[in-house]
Amino acid sequence: MTNQAFLRDLNLGIATGEYIITIDTSHLPNKWYYFWSKKRKFILDLFKSGAVLTGSRALSCYYVNGIKVFNRIPNDWDFLMTKEQFIKLCKDYNIHPGDLNRSQYHFNRSFATFNDGYGNESYWFKCLIQIILKDEEPEYEEVDGIRFNTLNDIVSSKIELINTPRSEQSKHQSDITSLIINLS
16 A cells, blocks of 8 residues: 555545544653653643644554554654744743744754753753644644644655655654554
8 A cells, every 4th residue: 555545545534434533642651751850841831832742752642443553652752833832932941043934943952952940050851852833723633631633644744754855764654654554
């Protein structure tokens, strides 16, 4: 099955009601993940600001007809935001990106620029976060106060990334192949 055929079948199954989509938020880190480390507060603030979780972390929470669609353990966080939401986040965290005209922002170990509000000290923590800016708010489903990008949008984005020459093509193709196998 080609990637496009899989996406077509997924969209058709969702539209006809053949696929019952559910989201299980228990696959996200629990409250202790955020409680024990104030540094993880940034992720909670992204949720509170209206950011939409997407990518493999969101996929790992999706079920189709009771079957978990994605088994790989995600190692990063991908969020979709509007430019206005991102600018407010930058203001709240005193972040000054060099260029506000980019469509993606990666926060890897550069979190040293983040400020915890206590004596203006900055800190480092390992938490790979990618914020992807969109002109309009993306489609989402909200569960337990967390916005998830729709399953068909995530699959469509992964297929788009596969068709764009870049270093992570094989990861996205592997993800799509895993989805095809799990839903067959």
